[in-house]
Amino acid sequence: MPAKKNAKVPKGTRDFDPQEMAIRERAFSIVTSVFKRHGAVAIDTPVFELKDILVDQYGEDSKLIYDIADQGGEILSLRYDLTVPFARYLASHRITNMKRYHISRVYRRDQPSIERGRFREFYQCDLDIAGEYPSMVPDSEILKVLIELLQELSSVSEFHRRRLGNYVVKISNRKILDGVFKVCGVEEKDLRPISSSIDKLDKMAWEEVKKEMVDAKGLDEGVADAIGELVRKKGYPKELLAELKTNSKLVESCGTGFEEMERLFQYLESMNILESFSFDLSLARGLDYYTGVIFEAVLMSDETSVGSIAAGGRYDHLVGKFSRREVPCVGCSLGIERVLTIMREAELEMVAEKGGKIRVPEIDVYVGSPSSGERLLNERMRICSSLWEASIRCELNYSLNPKMNRQLEYVGKQQIPLLVIVGEDELEKGVVQLKDLAKKKNHEVKFEELVASIKTILEPIEA
Amino acid sequence: MPAKKNAKVPKGTRDFDPQEMAIRERAFSIVTSVFKRHGAVAIDTPVFELKDILVDQYGEDSKLIYDIADQGGEILSLRYDLTVPFARYLASHRITNMKRYHISRVYRRDQPSIERGRFREFYQCDLDIAGEYPSMVPDSEILKVLIELLQELSSVSEFHRRRLGNYVVKISNRKILDGVFKVCGVEEKDLRPISSSIDKLDKMAWEEVKKEMVDAKGLDEGVADAIGELVRKKGYPKELLAELKTNSKLVESCGTGFEEMERLFQYLESMNILESFSFDLSLARGLDYYTGVIFEAVLMSDETSVGSIAAGGRYDHLVGKFSRREVPCVGCSLGIERVLTIMREAELEMVAEKGGKIRVPEIDVYVGSPSSGERLLNERMRICSSLWEASIRCELNYSLNPKMNRQLEYVGKQQIPLLVIVGEDELEKGVVQLKDLAKKKNHEVKFEELVASIKTILEPIEA
Incomplete structure (x- = not known):
């Protein structure tokens, strides 16, 4: 008799039991209804792409991509996010405008952390708007959707609200971030590496980040200090914008960055959601492809961030990597796994306090x-x-x-x-x-x- | 400027556009409601499993498994079906009875054929019942579900009924098939290889199958002819059963096979679905893990089969490969891709005849x-x-x-x-x-x- 096979799931992955599936079904249905309410349509793409599609898109994190073994034929990799496949989709089908959502799994060979809800196989819920439109108009709709998602997910019960109802969306712009770097004396070729270091500010102290920039990336210490001065600025969008605008060298160095933010803040105000935002110059976002507005929603416990639950931004040159025609895009990605971890806690607490149970299956x-x-x-x-x-x-x-x-x-x-x-x-x-x-x-x-x-x-x- | 990347999807895979997604959403919702109506609960498993889990499960088709590249760590493969992951799931979580459904994608490095709806990445919709129950009772519920699925999918419109409403479910039993082989003189060790050849009878003429058994697998020609006599028998379940029962050597050689079929036909009659079945001794099913009842639903055009759309059977020893405790199972898998190809044709014809369009997105x-x-x-x-x-x-x-x-x-x-x-x-x-x-x-x-x-x-x- 052959030896028993080891009935283990691969590292960083999980099985979903019926109760978990019921919680997921409810969450996905909330997310889908918000997306559809905005006229978004669904697509899906293969779980793997030609490896070449994914190469040089994710900065330092490219090493986390899963490759498929070469068994003869094409060289493939599992998708790392839903954004690059969307850009590839637009190019493949010669689509120049589309508001689409995509709810599917992505794959990253990251160090898993169950407490933090970080897995190697996980769902993302993305909404993106592709097309040539007046500046900041689709961007503001994406941000409105993000706020609606957080509101609806936290409205399921008082238990959900207590855990998901307190959030801030940090917002910035790659043009301003790059303007900051340039005005402080960073050379063009070092923009993305320095940006990668700044992106770590939410996990590392300034001193460590500075050390990485100076020691590992060869930045002049004076330049690093000047950057430190600026990127630690954050606050109410309109107030900080007014303050920064007094720095004419900075304004000049940022191209259309300030104009964009001014317009965006006005639109967010029209949509009555500006108070959820914090203009935060330390926001960098790790991915290479962003070109304009960038944002990240973080859950707060009192005044402290307890982690990111959604993020996104504008990427105007990604489709152009696959096609002669550029298609400007902006999108957001909801970190649904973290939301689900929190929703499950809320659900369990609700059941514990109010009795009953999460009822599956439903037979009459x-x-x-x-x-x-x-x-x-x-x-x-x-x-x-x-x-x-x-x-x-x-x-x-x-x-x-x-x-x-x-x-x-x-x-x-x-x-x-x-x-x-x-x-x-x-x-x-x-x-x-x-x-x-x-x-x-x-x-x-x-x-x-x-x-x-x-x-x-x-x-x-x-x- | 770097060269443009080739915006191609991998061979044998596709993007799903919003219209396709809408058709899929409708079909999955029909399938899910049938499953839930029977008290089935949903699970999901990772898209890849430890390679060892999948080894030696799929007979000659094991070469079609996609492997993940060895980047350090575990050796993984993409799932080939949803049945082996289900057996692994039961073992992992020490579950001894469960009625579960699973709708997800599976992966096979097969030669793709778009006309035949055969892809390398495709959805399966599976329902399985695990647990120790009286003989043939869960088996008959699985078959009832299968008939309900075909009925509901074909009831969407007259256009759907015309294409999906004419089907036959071929049914047999591995115990009877093996009994046939043994009574004709096949040795124990040759049972599965000979069964693999017989499985090709729906695509190859008898003479070719015989040639393969005799030339490639070394079967005695007289034995092959004796098998040919028996496996070409098919007909109304109760009639063929009565005819075969007159062959006492065969009955003896089939163990509990005949008793099982007699009981099953009685249950199918109680559920008023027996007339959809054809007892067919040529049915073999390629997979190694089946141990009892096996079946395959084929769409008919007049008297001719136009292809398989669902299949399944009993597998009592698969969980035992992962666990010391055997958990007998029976299940069916709906070939939803083929169904979807047909539903799309029906939908397009309906739209062409009745006007209107497949409406996405839905904005008010x-x-x-x-x-x-x-x-x-x-x-x-x-x-x-x-x-x-x-x-x-x-x-x-x-x-x-x-x-x-x-x-x-x-x-x-x-x-x-x-x-x-x-x-x-x-x-x-x-x-x-x-x-x-x-x-x-x-x-x-x-x-x-x-x-x-x-x-x-x-x-x-x-x-």
Whole structure:
């Protein structure tokens, strides 16, 4: 006999059990309804892409890409995000404008951390708007969607609100960040490496980041200090913008960056969401492809950030890597795994405080028998068949010798509202016993009237 | 400037556009509702498994498994089906009974064929019942589900029924197939290789299959002829069973095979679905893990099979490969890609005959302006925000200089029922024009009453 195989999932991945799937289904349905409300349409792409599509897109994190083994034929890699596949999709199908959402799994060979909800296989929920539009208009809709997502996900219950209701969206602009670097004396070729270091400011102290820039990346210490002065600035969008605008050298160095932010803040105000934003010059975002507005939503506990739950920005030159035609894009990606971890905690606390349970599966009728006999198994099958055909959710007792108390136990535990009992006596008379367990009522019902009787009882429950 | 990347999808894979996604969403929702109606619960597993989990499970087709490159760490492969991951799941979580469904993608390095709907990445929809139950009871429920799936998918319209409504489910039993081989003189060690050859009978003529068994697998020609005699038998379940039972040597050689089929046919009759089945001794099924009942649903055009759309069977020893505890299972897998190809054809024909279109995206309100001015863009944003917050599906005109005729064209093309117009005059008066395009009516509505007015108009449309 061969040795048993090790029934383990790969490192950094998980199975989803039915309860987890139910929580996911609810969260995805909230997210999808927000996306659809904005007229977004769904697409999906293959789980792997030609490796060349993914090369040189993710800066220092490219080493985390999963490659498919070379078994002859094309060289493939698992997708790392949904943004590069979207840009490739636009180019493949020569699409020049589209508002699309994409909810799918992506893959990163990162160090997994279960407490932080970081896995190697995880879902992303992305909304992106592609096309030539007036400056900052699609950007502001993307940010409105982001706020709606956070509002709706935190509105499920008071337990959800307590955990998800307190957030800030940090916002900045690659043009301003690069302007800061340039005005401080960083050379063009060092912009992205220095930006990568600044991106670590939410996890590392300034001194460490400075050390990396000076020691590892050869930046002049004076330049680093000047950057430090500026990138630690953050505050109310309009106030900080006004303050920075007094620095005319900086304004000049940022191209259209300030104009864009001014316009954006005005639009966010029109949409009544500006108060959720913090203009934060330390925001850099690791990915290479951003070209304009960048943002990151962080959950707050009192005044402290407890982690990022969504992020995105504008990337105007990504589609151009695949096509002669540039298609400017802006998008956001919801870190749904972290949200789900939090929603599960909220759900469990709610169940613990209010009783009940996260109910799966949802069956309305159980068909059993009082006594033994294989003939009755056939009857139960016949009855269930007619219920299934009438779209009634039901199960039958599989046993050749059903026990009444076991059946009552089962329907109680599963919270099944109706129990149909067919025995020899009932069979003779062409009836069944229909037990309404909530109302503790018993009806003797004719076979041919069973579907109608069940529907009458279930209707007010469903409504 | 670097060369453009080739915006191609990997061989045998595809992008799904919004229309395709809408067709998929409808099909998956039908399948899911049938599964849930039977009390099945959803799970999901990682897209890859430890390679060792998949080794020696798929007979001659194991060469089609995609491996992940060795980048240090575990050796992984993409899942080939959802059955082996389910068995691994049961073992991992020490589950001994479960009725679960799983709708996900699987991966096979097969020769793709777009006409036949065969891809390298494709969805499967599986339902399996795990657990110790009386013989053939879960098996008959699985077959009932299969018939319900085919009925519901073909009931969408007359166009669907014409294409999907004519099917036969071939059914047999590995115990009987092996009994046939043994009674004809095949040795124990040759059972699976000979079974693999017989499995090709739906694509190859008997003479070719015989040649493969005799020449490539060294079977005695007399034995091959004896097998040929028996495996070409097929017909009405109860009739063929009665005929075969007169062969006492065969009955003896099949163990509990005949008893199982007799019981199963009785249950299928109780569920009123026996007439959809053909007892067919040529059915072998390629996979190594089946141990009892096996079946395959084929679509018929007149009397001819036009291809398999679902299949499955009993596998009692697969979980035991991962665990000391055996968990007997039976399941079916719907070949949803083929079904989707057919549903798309039906949908397109329906649209062509009845007019209209497959409508995506679904927006109820478009917010535009009669004339230019950025101030009005801010107004449109303000209006849309209040509609989004009231869960109304709407879009705004992004343009700085909207043109009335372009906007009317757009809402007409997208079949958007309501158009809100805000101009300088309206702004002054604190109103908007609400145009009901179906009824060709125009209402002047106060800002603060817009949500209520829209909901009043939309309600009868939704209902």
